[in-house]
Amino acid sequence: SLAAILLLSHNYFVQSISSDKDGNDIRKLFQKEDKKGLFYIYEWPNEFDDLWPPADHAISDRSGYSHEFRENNGAGSILDANVGLFNTWQFSLYRNVMSRLRVSEYRTRDPEKAISFIIPFDLGVHSYIDHFDGHPRLASPHGWAAGYFLINGSKDKKLWWKNHGHDHFIIFSITAYQMVGIGVKVFFMQICQNCSTITIETSPTRTAIKGRTRKHWYAAPYPSSFHWYEGIKELPWEMTPTAPKRTLLALIIGSVRTSQPTTSNLRKLLYTQCTAEPEACQWHKTAHSCSGVVNATKEMLQLRQAKFCPAPPGDSITRKSLFDSLVAGCVPVLFSKASLVQYSWHLSEEDVNNVTVYIPMKTINDEEKNFLEILRSIPQKELRRKQRAIAEIAPRLQYAVVPKRIGNGSDGATWKPPFQDAAAVIIDKIRDRQTVEPIGGFTDEELLKLVNEQNYIMDTHEDYAPMRSDKTKNMQDKAEIAKGVKGISKILTSETILYPDIKALELSSFFIPKSVFRDTDIVEYRNGQMTYITGSKQKSTLEHQVVDSSTLNLHSNRSSIINKKKHVNDGPLVPFEP
Secondary structure, three states: HHHHHHHHHEEEEHHHEOOOOOOEEEHHHHHHHOOOOOEEOOOOOHHHHHOOOOOOOOOOOOOOOOHHOOHHOOOOOOOEEOOOOOOOOOOOOOHHHHHHHOOOOOOOOOOOEEEEEEEEOHHHHHEEEEEOOOEEEEOOOOHHHHHHHHHHHHHHHHHHHHHOOOOEEEEEEOOOOOOOEEEEHHHHHHHHHHHHEEEEOOOOOEEEEOOOOOOOOOOOOOOOOOOOOOOOOOOOOOOOOOOOOHHHHHHHEEEEOOHHHHHHHHHHHHHHHHHHHOOOOEEEOOOOOOOOOOHHHHHHHHHEEEEEEEOOOOOOOOOHHHHHHHHHEEEEEEEEOHHHHHOOOOOOOHHHHHEEEEHHHHHOOOOOOHEEEEEOOHHHHHHHHHHHHHHHHHHHOOOOOOOOOOOOOOOOOOOOOOOOOOOHHHHHHHHHHHHOOOOOOOOHHHHHHHHHHHHHHHHHHHHHHHHHOOOOOOOOOOOHHOOOOOOHHHHHHHOOOOOOOOOEEEEOOEEEEEOOOOOEEEEEEEEOEEEEEEEEEEEEEEEEEEEEOOOOOOOOHHOOOOOOOOOOEEEEEEOOOO
């Protein structure tokens, strides 16, 4: 059963973390390979790859998703053909990168020739929105099925077991801090513990939060709304005589409110200062939603008319508009250096200093300085130097759009843009054996140390002040924090997920977020079919009923299984019979 397979795979990975099935040291095996080579993409069902709501489905009014995002391999529908402005979703990293991986000259169809392996599972988006109507959630119902398929159901399953996933990559389109939902943790902690992860935001230690995996989590730029494509007439970052004059001192696009009290306070102060001088500064308010700038052509083009673009943190340290600004040639104003220095694949610390202005958050929140006066004090010569530096690095911060005539690579066609873009940087890193360090994965002791370091930085470092709800909060004892970490405890203690027998899958150590099981969700892939469950709230626990779905597929109409949507409160999952 799936339960037994997950348990065996988890124990096998933990106990044999640095040796292959024949007992050979993985480090030695990897050292025999060339430094750079080819990569292989698993041949999986489309249901794991395309997890955005179908174009003909109605979207929930609570969703931050729009069908406008789907076109052009995730770049979205085009808004301004001249400068390559598209309706791009901030969580489209997977689609933008996978479209390039599929047509890369470094892709091989022969797994024996590959040194790196790509798992084509859009886990991040699937855990963020429902794949039928875009309803928000923090869970990945396909996590179980994808895990089973990877290690047991795929024709390529032997590739996984060869090096226990140490040479595998997965693209996670949301932030490392959102690796929290049920199904997501199962996939990472029980299956993909040794995978290297590419995400839009990583942790201070460039590793999984709370020590939940044994490899690095690397940050890749949020997909900007500006893309190079074959029909582009003018590069948005170039300083040419025909480019718009930058007459506006500062431009901010975004909401005033965030989920973080500290950053909300910062934004309110910036908003007050900005709106007090409309000739110098403009703030285009958007809803606190991922779809806040859909079809906002005029506002997005104005990024090319502003000198400075303040990028206050939002729900997390970084935001998509930071990359929109850079690719449009506007100098970002950072209030946390971590907003950009985490993208070490694409930017050096010197690059960050060359293309940004840094104003510590306390300068605004505590010292009550006016950010517009600070920007006015920057010499014109310094501004021009930063604009020239942006023009040099901007190409590698955007994702070029694969022409429709090339297709998805199924016929063997290859393509690349005329210069190195963000996807090309990622491809180079995937092909590099040094990227998968530590080759044998972090040890338990190293994970504990990293968790301590994460917590210390998050609690004390100036760069992460925006994510602290109470900046005066006393520090907790780091040893106590480490002891209580969920990810570590599942590896080191008796809290490890239990499987009492081969028939019952015990998930009592997980907690279900609100509104996860609204209708039906996939929990098992067995004998070529999906098994669904329905949820109902009874006596503060979640009872499960297995529904026979032998005649259903992943895109079945869920109303045929259950007509009434059921919302549940937080509570532990109880065992159920597969």
